[in-house]
Amino acid sequence: xxxxxxxxxxxxxxxxxxxxxxxxxxxxxxxxxxxxxxxxxxxxxxxxxxxxxxxxxxxxxxxxxxxxxxxxxxxxxxxxxxxxxxxxxxxxxxxxxxxxxxxxxxxxxxxxxxxxxxxxxxxxxxxxxxxxxxxxxxxxxxxxxxxxxxxxxxxxxxxxxxxx
Numbered sequence: 001x002x003x004x005x006x007x008x009x010x011x012x013x014x015x016x017x018x019x020x021x022x023x024x025x026x027x028x029x030x031x032x033x034x035x036x037x038x039x040x041x042x043x044x045x046x047x048x049x050x051x052x053x054x055x056x057x058x059x060x061x062x063x064x065x066x067x068x069x070x071x072x073x074x075x076x077x078x079x080x081x082x083x084x085x086x087x088x089x090x091x092x093x094x095x096x097x098x099x100x101x102x103x104x105x106x107x108x109x110x111x112x113x114x115x116x117x118x119x120x121x122x123x124x125x126x127x128x129x130x131x132x133x134x135x136x137x138x139x140x141x142x143x144x145x146x147x148x149x150x151x152x153x154x155x156x157x158x159x160x161x162x163x164x
Contacts, residue, residue: 044126051119058112061105068102 075095076083082092090096 038130040126040130044123044130047119047123047126051116051123054112054116054119058109058116061112062109065102065105065109068098068105072098072102 072083072095075098082095083090090099
């Protein structure tokens with residue numbers, strides 16, 4: 001129960017983070033050298049890391065659930081009498097333990113998947129928002145340095161401009 005509450009609070013916090021970050025002041029103008037770490041930049045990478053953490057958490061619990069299901073299937077194939085249901089439960093304590101472990105870890109994997117998706121969507125939103133950050137490269141005027149009068153022979157210059 002605590003895990004669900006923690007995952008819900010984390011998801012709500014992460015869902016609110018892009019909205020809170022959008023209200024930050026405009027980015028600094030183009031600077032020479034390496035750009036600084038803005039709050040948006042920190043948040044987008046932190047959310048991406050959190051999504052990876054949630055993915056690892058979900059994978060670990062999914063693997064445990066699959067192992068418990070496989071053990072339960074093996075037990076039921078070897079000894080079918082131990083796997084008869086009575087009132088929706090297994091009377092055999094080992095079979096019931098394996099089933100409970102499998103369903104619990106399966107639910108925890110679902111929480112990890114949900115949290116990872118929310119974090120990944122938040123990170124993607126911040127990556128898209130950060131495209132308009134003003135930290136792009138300095139505009140290089142044409143003609144390029146491929147042709148210089150000192151070389152006395154023209155070079156080749158190829159360029160591509162994408163505007164968003």
